[in-house]
Amino acid sequence: MKDQTPGVQPERIDMDNPQARVHWARKLDASEDQLREAVRAVGDRATDVELHLKGARSTTNSDRVHELGAK
Template identity: 65%
Template sequence: MGNEDTNFAPNATGPERIDVGSDEALRTWAKRLDVSAEQIREAVAKVGDRASDVELHLKGSRSTTNDDRIEAAK
């Protein structure tokens, strides 16, 4: 991991955790992951507070599959 990874967390729970009890942390994570604070809360409720798990969950829920792209092109 590079230095930028260790500075990713905006809260005191550590660089890999999201503190949903902190409005500031929620705003920062929401901005970094380009989602709403509510989406961060929902993702943490589903997959836990590890930032990498939350990011993967959110990206997975927003991404399209190849089948989706083929259907859209028809």
């Protein structure tokens, strides 16, 4: 992610712009429907959408330890 400059808007995802939807869906490795749902859930800030999408697809450390057979 880029450094945030005080007073400058963070990157926003414009769901009304078809090119922006395609760009962000590719960048965040999501479908446009997943992107739309994420923006509905957390707003249009790209960082919030990215965290929401990653959280929906990621496993916890506990899950990984369990998968490896550790107790």
